Amino acid sequence: MQLIKGNRPGPICRDCKKLHGRKQCPRRKRGRGLTPGQLLVREANEYFEMLLGNREVMKRARLVQAELLARRAV
Helix, strand or coil, rough: CCCCCCCCCCCCCCCCCCCCCHHCCCHHHCHHHHHHHHHHHHHHHHHHHHHHHCHHHHHHHHHHHHHHHHHHHH
């Protein structure tokens, strides 16, 4: 049995009966801020951008990484 919905293009939102799927619904998205995981990723990205600006820090970071890899290998 097929759902008959006239000549409307696309899905109809169950929450507000408008022409978009529920995932795109602005009503449902209201009150949804950034999740802790997203905040963490953003913070990490900002930190690494700051590091990229500073070549000395990058060199030191590479040395530390190499050291860690060497320790892991032993």
